Amino acid sequence: MNHLPKSVRVPIEPDNPSIMRDESLCIKCGQCKNICTDYIGVHDTYELEDTNNRAVCINCGQCANVCPVSSITEKYEYQDVRNAIADPDKIVIFNTSPSVRIALGEEFDLSGGSFVQGKMIALLRKLGGDYVLDTNFAADLTIMEEASELIERVTKKTAPLPQFTSCCPSWVKYAETYHPDILAHISSSKSPIGMQGPTVKTYFAKKMGLDPAKIVNVAVTPCTAKKFEIRRGEMNAASKYLDIEDMRDMDYVITTRELAKWAKEENIDFASLKDSDYDSFMGEASGAGVIFGNTGGVMEAALRTAHQFITGNPAPADFYNLKSVRGMESVKEAEVTIGPLKLKAVVIFGTKAATEFIRKWRSSGQTYHFIEVMTCPGGCIGGGGQPKGTLLKGD
Numbered sequence: 294m295n296h297l298p299k300s301v302r303v304p305i306e307p308d309n310p311s312i313m314r315d316e317s318l319c320i321k322c323g324q325c326k327n328i329c330t331d332y333i334g335v336h337d338t339y340e341l342e343d344t345n346n347r348a349v350c351i352n353c354g355q356c357a358n359v360c361p362v363s364s365i366t367e368k369y370e371y372q373d374v375r376n377a378i379a380d381p382d383k384i385v386i387f388n389t390s391p392s393v394r395i396a397l398g399e400e401f402d403l404s405g406g407s408f409v410q411g412k413m414i415a416l417l418r419k420l421g422g423d424y425v426l427d428t429n430f431a432a433d434l435t436i437m438e439e440a441s442e443l444i445e446r447v448t449k450k451t452a453p454l455p456q457f458t459s460c461c462p463s464w465v466k467y468a469e470t471y472h473p474d475i476l477a478h479i480s481s482s483k484s485p486i487g488m489q490g491p492t493v494k495t496y497f498a499k500k501m502g503l504d505p506a507k508i509v510n511v512a513v514t515p516c517t518a519k520k521f522e523i524r525r526g527e528m529n530a531a532s533k534y535l536d537i538e539d540m541r542d543m544d545y546v547i548t549t550r551e552l553a554k555w556a557k558e559e560n561i562d563f564a565s566l567k568d569s570d571y572d573s574f575m576g577e578a579s580g581a582g583v584i585f586g587n588t589g590g591v592m593e594a595a596l597r598t599a600h601q602f603i604t605g606n607p608a609p610a611d612f613y614n615l616k617s618v619r620g621m622e623s624v625k626e627a628e629v630t631i632g633p634l635k636l637k638a639v640v641i642f643g644t645k646a647a648t649e650f651i652r653k654w655r656s657s658g659q660t661y662h663f664i665e666v667m668t669c670p671g672g673c674i675g676g677g678g679q680p681k682g683t684l685l686k687g688d
């Protein structure tokens with residue numbers, strides 16, 4: 294058995310914010326261990342005696358996604374959101390991630406991959422949300438930041454290359470745990486949800502005349518790790534900016550599966566809901582945010598934006614649906630030319646594959662500029678909070 298490398302320094306939190314377990318339901322099928330060992334690369338890398346008897350967990354929820362009897366599930370928060378809706382003093386704002394609208398229909402027996410954005414928004418309004426916004430707004434902000442940072446690293450050598458993406462909280466926690474020597478390579482940009490939270494509590498609240506202290510910000514995501522991310526110490530930018538104590542940027546995260554469970558408990562007939570639209574202010578985004586949900590999407594969006602910034606011209610047609618960075622291989626390499634620059638990019642999904650790549654890169658000395666790492670199979674579309682089986686279908 295491999296022991297946890299000496300670099301491990303993030304303690305698993307006493308109360309895991311992402312994952313719950315009911316041992317009495319477990320049928321000992323071993324699927325949770327298998328995916329955590331073979332794909333995530335965490336289970337079996339350490340002995341409990343080395344970690345104070347605490348399991349190392351990167352909160353990705355893949356164990357919950359493969360558990361056939363729901364012995365392992367995401368930690369439910371929808372009851373807290375329901376309580377907030379019932380409180381007349383609270384303003385509940387839902388923010389939806391790109392992959393939810395593609396997968397939610399499966400929970401209601403619509404065919405896999407049905408685009409149910411309009412019904413999803415109608416459902417969130419029916420459940421009592423005061424506003425429904427698109428997190429793709431903040432995905433655009435993330436892309437502008439990541440592309441700008443990449444250009445600075447390449448042209449002004451402000452930080453080491455390659456630049457790794459930072460929008461997957463499981464990957465960031467995995468890197469903090471297993472590869473602390475690459476933290477200077479990880480982009481300083483917050484994830485889309487990390488940017489959406491404070492933007493809603495500052496900019497949106499000001500424009501709409503809302504009291505930020507009354508806002509209950511809810512992210513609706515494919516991701517169980519976002520439950521961990523919103524509780525990180527860094528995620529209280531609005532609190533500092535507005536000088537309001539004890540205010541998190543994003544208050545709750547509910548997964549695609551949780552949203553469906555809540556709707557079923559309320560006996561809502563999802564298929565017959567009439568389409569609704571996002572609120573218009575902060576409800577619009579470019580197409581770049583939408584592709585965040587798929588492996589290679591962050592990379593493609595950042596390279597298009599970098600092209601615009603460097604050359605002053607929109608990216609050419611071959612930067613759209615970049616074949617070299619799409620698809621279901623866990624590691625893909627591409628070379629792109631932007632003006633005078635030739636950039637080497639890598640797209641990875643799966644943290645075990647990321648470790649294998651990092652070892653290879655370190656020993657070969659190869660030069661790379663930009664590396665996207667997402668934890669879940671195929672990216673967020675295969676997230677731990679998606680309908681079970683989405684992972685197996687890939688994109």
Ligand code: SF4
Pocket residue numbers: 352353460461462463464515516517518519667668669672673674675676677
């Ligand atoms: Fe969450 Fe996406 Fe990362 Fe999976 S790949 S842990 S869904 S951010």
